[in-house]
Amino acid sequence: QKEVEQNSGPLSVPEGAIASLNCTYSDRVSQSFFWYRQYSGKSPELIMSIYSNGDKEDGRFTAQLNKASQYVSLLIRDSQPSDSATYLCATFSGGYNKLIFGAGTRLAVHP
Amino acid sequence: DGGITQSPKYLFRKEGQNVTLSCEQNLNHDAMYWYRQDPGQGLRLIYYSQIVNDFQKGDIAEGYSVSREKKESFPLTVTSAQKNPTAFYLCASSTGDGFYGYTFGSGTRLTVV
Numbered sequence: 300q301k302e303v304e305q306n307s308g309p310l311s312v313p314e315g316a317i318a319s320l321n322c323t324y325s326d327r328v329s330q331s332f333f334w335y336r337q338y339s340g341k342s343p344e345l346i347m348s349i350y351s352n353g354d355k356e357d358g359r360f361t362a363q364l365n366k367a368s369q370y371v372s373l374l375i376r377d378s379q380p381s382d383s384a385t386y387l388c389a390t391f392s393g394g395y396n397k398l399i400f401g402a403g404t405r406l407a408v409h410p
Numbered sequence: 411d412g413g414i415t416q417s418p419k420y421l422f423r424k425e426g427q428n429v430t431l432s433c434e435q436n437l438n439h440d441a442m443y444w445y446r447q448d449p450g451q452g453l454r455l456i457y458y459s460q461i462v463n464d465f466q467k468g469d470i471a472e473g474y475s476v477s478r479e480k481k482e483s484f485p486l487t488v489t490s491a492q493k494n495p496t497a498f499y500l501c502a503s504s505t506g507d508g509f510y511g512y513t514f515g516s517g518t519r520l521t522v523v
Contacts, residue, residue, distance in 0.1 A: 342516050
């Protein structure tokens with residue numbers, strides 16, 4: 300079982316819709332979770348971090364964490380074509396010196 | 411502006427050749443990391459260093475070597491022992507405990523010719 304799993308997509312949503320990206324993880328003691336956005340050919344950019352159960356909102360982005368279900372998600376409201384990218388979920392494994400990543404979900408927002 | 415600089419942006423390696431990828435940061439971060447990304451895959455950890463003059467192997471260290479002689483610099487050498495080096499290489503840094511996540515450089519795309 301992979302430590303961090305994501306649906307590879309592509310997830311296609313119309314402009315203005317809510318995009319929902321999901322991630323599951325295997326390490327029950329994981330405490331910190333991150334969402335990175337990666338445009339094609341570019342490096343990952345940190346867009347959200349979440350450390351406790353519940354929701355965390357930042358502008359059009361909402362991260363949701365459910366530690367009991369080992370599930371973290373990212374919602375993007377009012378999706379724009381500029382949101383089209385691959386979204387990587389990440390958490391620490393074996394301490395804070397090893398951030399591990401899912402394979403990413405490709406999001407396509409069409410006008 | 412603070413950030414991480416990777417060079418070169420593109421690198422071509424001949425068979426049997428060693429090449430070195432540069433990574434420099436001015437964020438005053440203690441920890442630095444090297445990841446490899448293959449098409450359609452996530453990032454895999456090659457090496458990491460939490461303090462100067464110390465580094466540890468990640469999940470895929472075979473065929474790679476690193477040094478950490480200065481806090482700001484963490485170069486990666488891809489040796490001839492790495493049989494499939496074509497990939498996108500990403501350097502990152504963080505505060506010592508990494509609690510706030512990692513900051514990435516712009517990457518080096520390495521191709522074997």
